[in-house]
Structures are given as structure tokens and as C-alpha cells.
Amino acid sequence: MKKIMTLLLTLSLVLGLTGCTVPWKKNTDTNEEQEKEEITSVKTKDSMKGVTLKVGVSPDFAPFTYKNEETGEMEGFDIDYLDALSEYLGFEYVLVVEQMDAIEKDMEAGKVDCAISGISITDSRMDRFKYTDSYFENSMTLIKNKEVEAETKKDIVHMKLGVEKGTAAHEYLLQYLKKFNNKIKTYKTMTEVFHALEKGKIDASIYDTTGVEYYLNNHPDSNIEIVESDLYEEQSNYGIMCNKQFKYLDEFNVGMKQIDLSGQYQEIYNYWFKEGNEK
Secondary structure (H helix, E strand, O other), X not given: OHHHHHHHHHHHHHHHHHXXXXXXXXXXXXXXXHOOOOOOHHHHOOOOOOOEEEEEEOOEEOOOEEEXXXXXXXXXXXXXXXXXXXXXXXXXXXXXXXXXXXXXXXXXXXXXXEEOOOOEOOHHHHOOOEEOOOOEEOOEEEEEEOOOOOOOHHHHOOOOEEEEOOOHHHHHHHHHOHHHOOOEEEEOOHHHHXXXXXXXXXXXXXXEHHHHHHHHHHOOOOOEEEEEEEEOHHHOEEOOXXXXXXOOXXXXXXXXXXXXXXOHHHHHHHHHHHOOOOO
């Protein structure tokens, strides 16, 4: 017990010195606004008992969040991670299962407290929502139908492109292709994008690297192949997105660090990404 208390007190000192900040956020705050209330892990453990949160999740973002077709239950890396955070902080949660654009609208209306579904930390979202520290680093990958010729992202400027609406990948394509007046076809889910790409209805798409790898591992006969990886890395890092009124951001950040220090994060990661992707 004495060793555990020493670890926790050490963590509190580290947090007090460094603060809980999102490393991708532009530093426009004043010094006064940057001063954070120190919350030690000793105080944070079970500090949210009695709190019930409404948490938005996408049903179509494997392997992070997806609906098991056999059981109808939500599964994925993010669900297990949310469970670990809930266990540490003591809060209960109710899942609100809907697509990302609907989650964002409900969050702005105060109907959803937080959302976790491989949600990239972007400047445009940070204008409207709060974010925890990042918990997963990712990148984006350009994919195409095998019958289409393309070697780099420079080859896609005049192609038929499809993407899931409201995602960081959608935002990336809008920025990258804006000077080409390219029309991008949007879909409600990434499953629809994959199907359109398989059938040749679109030529190419961009999606999170982990999601592409998961799809190809589970569809060995796919008509889709990778063109280029490691795109747009600076805005492909995931955080838990919360509405502006959310008052437990510090508790979340401390809880996330404690899950990492305890080794629980690595256990969840190994299950979803090291022990085989065919779940």
C-alpha cells in the first residue's frame, strides 16, 4: 500500500507541474487561463461515483467502436477503454449510438456529454468542443479500387472520391482538393464507402490507417488496396470529445494517465491490435 501511495503522490506532482493539456491545441490562452486546478490521482479515484454520462459512439468505426452483428452489443477498443475509465473514476454511462455528424449536433445541443469513437483532435472541432488528452496516435491512408491506377495522393485530384461525412478524412480531402474543384461524394458510414469502392462506384478514399488495416485483414479477398499511408498525422490523434459544459475534463485526464501507468491500456491495446485483428 505504501508503494502504491508513493506512486500516486508522484503522479500528482507530475500532473501539478505539467498540467493536462492537449498538445495539438494552438497556444492562445493567457497565463491566467493556463493555470489548472491540481487534482491528484488519490483524489480522483472513484471521484465520479453517482455520475451518469451520455456517451456518443459510432456503430461503424471498427476496431474502435462497432456493433456486433450477432449480439447487437457495441464492442471495440474504445468501448474497453471507456469501461476502464468508468471503473477507475466510478461513473456510469449510457451509450448513444449514432453517426458522427449526429453526435456532434446532439453534443452542441447538450444531449450528449462526451463521445469516443476514434475521434480525431482537429482545430475546427476544438472551436466547438472540449477534448481530453490524446489516447491513441494514428494516421490516414489513401486506398483505391485495384483497377484504378494511382501511386500517390497527387494522382487522385481528378478521381471520383468518397468519404464518410463529417470525419477528419472528409476535412482533409476538402482542404487538399479545394483548388481542384473536385466533387467529393459523402456517405453516412464507412461501410458504405468500402462497398462503393469495392464495386467501383468511386475510385479512391481516405480513412484512418488502423481502420484500413482492420478492414483488409478481415476481407482478404477485397478489391481494395493501399496507395499511400501516414498522411495527415498531425490531426489523426484521438481524444475523448466533450461538450463545452463538461466539468470533468481534469478527472478524465488523470484517470487516463493512471490507466496507462497501471498497464491496463497496454492490455487493451494488445487484445485489439497485437493478438489478431479478426474479432
